[in-house]
Amino acid sequence: MLLGPSLLVSALLFTIGVAGVLLRRNAIVLFMCIELMLNAVNLTFVALSQVLGLDGQVIVFFVMTVAAAEAAVGLAIILAIFRHTRSVDLKHINLLRG
Amino acid sequence: MSAESVFYLLAGAAVLSAVLCVVQRNPVASALWLVSTMFALAGLYVLLNAQFIAAIQVLVYAGAVMVLFLFVIMLLHVGREASDMRGRGSRVAAGAIGLLLLAELFVLSRVTPGGLAVLSGGVGGAGSPLEAFPAGRAGQLAPAAEGVVGAIARPLFQTYLIPFEITSVLLLAAAVGAVVLAKRRL
Amino acid sequence: MPPLVLQAVTPATGAASWIWLAVALPLAGFLVNGTLALVRPQAKRAVSIVGSGVVLAAFAVALAIFVQLRAAPPEHPIIVDLWRWITAGSLDIRFAFQVDQLSLVMLLIVTGVGGLIHLYSIGYMREDPGYARFFAYLNLFIVFMLVLVLGSNLPVAFVGWEGVGLCSYLLIGFWYSDPVNADAGKKAFLMNRIGDFGVMIGMFIVWWNLKTLDFATIDEVAVRSLTAGGMIVTLITLLLFLGCTGKSAQIPLYTWLPDAMAGPTPVSALIHAATMVTAGVYLVARTNVLFSLAPTSAAIVAGVGALTALFAATIGLRQYDIKRVLAYSTISQLGYMFLAVGTGAYVAGVFHLATHAFFKALLFLGAGSVIYAMHHAYHATHSSEDAQDLRNMGGLRRKLPWTFALMLIATLAIAGIPPFSGFFSKDEILAAAFGRGATAPVWKLFWGMGLIAAFLTAFYMMRLLAMAFLGRNRTGAAEEEHLHEAPWIMTGPLVVLGGLSLLGGLLNVPALFGGGARLEHWLEPVLARALQMVPVELPHGATEWLLVGGAVVVGVAGLLIGWRWTTASPIPPAKEALPERGFAKVLFRKYYVDEIYHAVFVRPLVGISRWVLWKGVDQGLIDGVGANGSARVARALGWIGSRLQSGHVGVYVVVFLVGAVWLIRAVVR
Numbered sequence: 001m002l003l004g005p006s007l008l009v010s011a012l013l014f015t016i017g018v019a020g021v022l023l024r025r026n027a028i029v030l031f032m033c034i035e036l037m038l039n040a041v042n043l044t045f046v047a048l049s050q051v052l053g054l055d056g057q058v059i060v061f062f063v064m065t066v067a068a069a070e071a072a073v074g075l076a077i078i079l080a081i082f083r084h085t086r087s088v089d090l091k092h093i094n095l096l097r098g
Numbered sequence: 099m100s101a102e103s104v105f106y107l108l109a110g111a112a113v114l115s116a117v118l119c120v121v122q123r124n125p126v127a128s129a130l131w132l133v134s135t136m137f138a139l140a141g142l143y144v145l146l147n148a149q150f151i152a153a154i155q156v157l158v159y160a161g162a163v164m165v166l167f168l169f170v171i172m173l174l175h176v177g178r179e180a181s182d183m184r185g186r187g188s189r190v191a192a193g194a195i196g197l198l199l200l201a202e203l204f205v206l207s208r209v210t211p212g213g214l215a216v217l218s219g220g221v222g223g224a225g226s227p228l229e230a231f232p233a234g235r236a237g238q239l240a241p242a243a244e245g246v247v248g249a250i251a252r253p254l255f256q257t258y259l260i261p262f263e264i265t266s267v268l269l270l271a272a273a274v275g276a277v278v279l280a281k282r283r284l
Numbered sequence: 285m286p287p288l289v290l291q292a293v294t295p296a297t298g299a300a301s302w303i304w305l306a307v308a309l310p311l312a313g314f315l316v317n318g319t320l321a322l323v324r325p326q327a328k329r330a331v332s333i334v335g336s337g338v339v340l341a342a343f344a345v346a347l348a349i350f351v352q353l354r355a356a357p358p359e360h361p362i363i364v365d366l367w368r369w370i371t372a373g374s375l376d377i378r379f380a381f382q383v384d385q386l387s388l389v390m391l392l393i394v395t396g397v398g399g400l401i402h403l404y405s406i407g408y409m410r411e412d413p414g415y416a417r418f419f420a421y422l423n424l425f426i427v428f429m430l431v432l433v434l435g436s437n438l439p440v441a442f443v444g445w446e447g448v449g450l451c452s453y454l455l456i457g458f459w460y461s462d463p464v465n466a467d468a469g470k471k472a473f474l475m476n477r478i479g480d481f482g483v484m485i486g487m488f489i490v491w492w493n494l495k496t497l498d499f500a501t502i503d504e505v506a507v508r509s510l511t512a513g514g515m516i517v518t519l520i521t522l523l524l525f526l527g528c529t530g531k532s533a534q535i536p537l538y539t540w541l542p543d544a545m546a547g548p549t550p551v552s553a554l555i556h557a558a559t560m561v562t563a564g565v566y567l568v569a570r571t572n573v574l575f576s577l578a579p580t581s582a583a584i585v586a587g588v589g590a591l592t593a594l595f596a597a598t599i600g601l602r603q604y605d606i607k608r609v610l611a612y613s614t615i616s617q618l619g620y621m622f623l624a625v626g627t628g629a630y631v632a633g634v635f636h637l638a639t640h641a642f643f644k645a646l647l648f649l650g651a652g653s654v655i656y657a658m659h660h661a662y663h664a665t666h667s668s669e670d671a672q673d674l675r676n677m678g679g680l681r682r683k684l685p686w687t688f689a690l691m692l693i694a695t696l697a698i699a700g701i702p703p704f705s706g707f708f709s710k711d712e713i714l715a716a717a718f719g720r721g722a723t724a725p726v727w728k729l730f731w732g733m734g735l736i737a738a739f740l741t742a743f744y745m746m747r748l749l750a751m752a753f754l755g756r757n758r759t760g761a762a763e764e765e766h767l768h769e770a771p772w773i774m775t776g777p778l779v780v781l782g783g784l785s786l787l788g789g790l791l792n793v794p795a796l797f798g799g800g801a802r803l804e805h806w807l808e809p810v811l812a813r814a815l816q817m818v819p820v821e822l823p824h825g826a827t828e829w830l831l832v833g834g835a836v837v838v839g840v841a842g843l844l845i846g847w848r849w850t851t852a853s854p855i856p857p858a859k860e861a862l863p864e865r866g867f868a869k870v871l872f873r874k875y876y877v878d879e880i881y882h883a884v885f886v887r888p889l890v891g892i893s894r895w896v897l898w899k900g901v902d903q904g905l906i907d908g909v910g911a912n913g914s915a916r917v918a919r920a921l922g923w924i925g926s927r928l929q930s931g932h933v934g935v936y937v938v939v940f941l942v943g944a945v946w947l948i949r950a951v952v953r
Contacts, residue, residue, distance in 0.1 A: 039135065
């Protein structure tokens with residue numbers, strides 16, 4: 001079965017996503033790395049659904065739906081912030097400073 | 099070509115595309131490499147017997163979400179400035195955390211079917227996972243009986259009906275929210 | 285351990301059971317007058333009638349009880365239980381009154397002399413806007429004084445003890461808009477507080493050792509439970525005596541009394557002459573069993589009394605304020621009373637207490653009439669001279685003849701000239717001291733001090749009389765025509781007191797003169813145990829006649845020499861007076877005791893309060909470390925927390941991922 005290797009690939013993709021979140025300053029690219037992490041998780045679910053039942057695939061179904069909704073709202077927020085600060089660079093977005 | 103080699107091909111493509119996505123300077127290029135990652139993943143899903151999921155991965159993720167990303171990138175004219183990689187400290191942190199995480203996940207992924215059986219309460223000690231996990235076996239047989247879509251539809255509209263309905267409300271909320279947030283004037 | 289209950293008590297029947305009325309009447313007077321003071325202060329007629337009426341009614345009750353007890357003197361005290369007061373564990377204090385011979389003597393004096401002074405006040409305070417308030421406070425004082433002398437146990441007596449201190453404060457500072465008066469009131473209260481501390485600790489030790497606080501029970505069990513001359517009983521009695529030095533103005537806590545003359549003269553007469561200051565003597569007489577068991581304490585009591593008598597008399601020689609002379613005279617005479625009770629001659633002490641109440645009240649009220657006249661004279665001419673300064677008086681014999689005659693009677697009484705009352709009482713004290721001197725030589729010293737003090741007493745009293753009433757008038761030509769006798773409402777009580785000063789000696793004429801020693805027999809049941817332990821050794825025969833003769837000679841000599849000394853050279857009025865020099869200055873400045881107390885006690889205390897307790901503890905510690913410090917800590921913690929909120933998403937993400945990695949690590953383990 002391809003369970004082991006699939007899980008490994010998923011781990012790799014997830015780690016790449018984490019590194020991307022840590023490395024990029026552009027908010028949209030950051031968001032894309034988060035989507036990459038979500039995809040890695042989807043892969044994990046699908047791989048494990050082979051042994052644990054179709055529930056895994058149903059969960060992936062829901063994850064995709066929520067990720068789509070989240071992408072829409074998140075990008076709308078970035079749009080709104082851009083109108084304010086004329087930039088999507090993270091270092092300019094620090095109004096929530098304490 | 100055996101399933102294994104196709105698998106390794108697609109896996110390699112996915113990982114490579116992901117790395118390039120993260121590293122590319124131009125956000126549009128990043129987005130496109132992400133699309134490539136998603137296509138590779140869709141292929142992997144097919145190999146893993148999740149054909150329906152593969153289809154909606156392409157339709158929803160690569161087709162809708164990434165298009166949305168590209169729209170926003172072009173709308174905001176981003177990517178014109180210099181590199182937006184963070185400084186040395188962040189690279190060190192990224193490296194450290196990344197390696198740490200990878201190590202942990204690697205350990206976690208070294209799960210044998212027998213070990214998994216012990217963890218999830220199936221019949222332990224059997225050689226083939228399909229014997230160890232009756233649910234998995236049922237999952238493999240269902241598409242043969244009802245077709246791929248039917249196999250997913252059954253649990254979706256029976257066991258998971260309520261999450262399904264709530265998700266539809268969620269989508270409505272997200273749609274309204276996105277419209278409101280992105281408007282120039284309320 | 286359960287508390288001890290009284291064994292022997294006479295049941296309360298007849299008039300004695302109405303004893304509570306004697307206290308309730310003045311209390312009602314206080315409430316009515318107090319209300320009037322608040323809502324309708326100009327209703328002077330009502331206040332006069334209620335204020336004096338209740339005290340005179342209380343006197344009537346006292347007389348009725350006296351008549352009943354005279355017919356059948358009780359062997360054991362009559363306890364009238366009113367209500368249950370404090371019950372806690374084995375402590376069961378009841379609010380009860382003790383009606384026996386001693387408390388009855390005090391009751392009669394307080395209500396009788398008090399009633400006369402109330403009548404006097406109607407005239408004296410007539411024009412004062414605080415008329416109703418005055419009578420309210422005066423009535424309240426009578427209430428507390430009666431609670432003190434009638435209390436059947438130490439806590440109830442202590443309630444009265446504190447209460448009279450409160451009323452003293454209220455009345456000394458009656459004209460509170462002048463800070464001098466308010467300060468005098470505070471001084472009196474604070475010094476009394478020091479003494480009260482002693483009484484309280486003494487009370488606690490009594491409870492701890494005897495498991496009872498009732499006077500009658502203490503009398504019964506003290507002999508068995510306490511070792512005679514032992515440390516505990518000496519400690520108790522010394523602590524109680526500390527309270528007495530405060531309340532009765534003995535060394536070292538006497539300095540409040542001269543300052544207390546800032547209050548209206550009726551107050552000085554009632555509180556600081558006749559009644560409150562005698563509370564200390566009463567307390568010693570009441571706890572006579574304890575003092576008989578502690579000869580060291582008794583000696584100290586007698587010694588302090590003798591020393592105070594002499595000391596205060598010397599100060600009185602050089603004072604010019606008429607009330608101050610009388611104040612020091614009071615301190616001196618109280619010293620005599622303590623000399624008496626310290627010697628064990630409780631009868632002599634109580635006798636002198638009574639006669640002193642008569643002639644000292646008379647002296648004060650007479651001085652009040654003089655001040656009243658002087659005040660009116662100065663008021664008419666809009667002068668700002670001191671109406672109380674003896675140097676501004678003179679020749680008042682012609683203007684105030686009645687007052688002069690009555691004050692002369694009082695002077696003869698206090699000087700100890702027979703047949704006036706003071707002769708008998710003072711003589712008995714000196715005889716008892718001399719008699720004890722045979723067995724304890726230090727008493728001879730006390731007797732000597734008392735004798736010298738007697739000479740000085742006669743001297744300064746004659747000086748007062750001469751400066752005020754004899755010679756040429758120094759008030760001023762314009763004022764002279766305004767000086768006149770006080771109204772009858774004021775002079776009337778003086779006449780009554782004059783009669784008592786003259787005839788008061790009949791209370792206890794000793795066998796030497798063929799008298800029946802009535803007071804001695806009357807008080808016998810109360811003092812039986814004490815007299816058994818420490819009998820009074822009176823000299824007899826030739827020695828006795830010598831002593832009596834000596835005392836009379838000393839008194840007459842004092843009067844004559846005082847008269848000659850004072851009238852020898854003309855006295856300048858106050859504004860022309862030369863400053864004092866030499867030893868006279870020391871006497872005039874009262875041996876600088878107030879200044880010494882201020883330097884030794886007051887200034888360090890104020891310094892500690894300001895610098896240590898206020899600036900150090902309160903501002904520095906509690907405010908600085910506690911309130912502000914905890915605020916600073918909270919702010920610092922908040923600053924640390926706010927530094928974490930940099931607003932940079934990148935930082936947040938790093939932290940988030942570090943946390944996630946750590947969590948996964950925990951699962952992997």
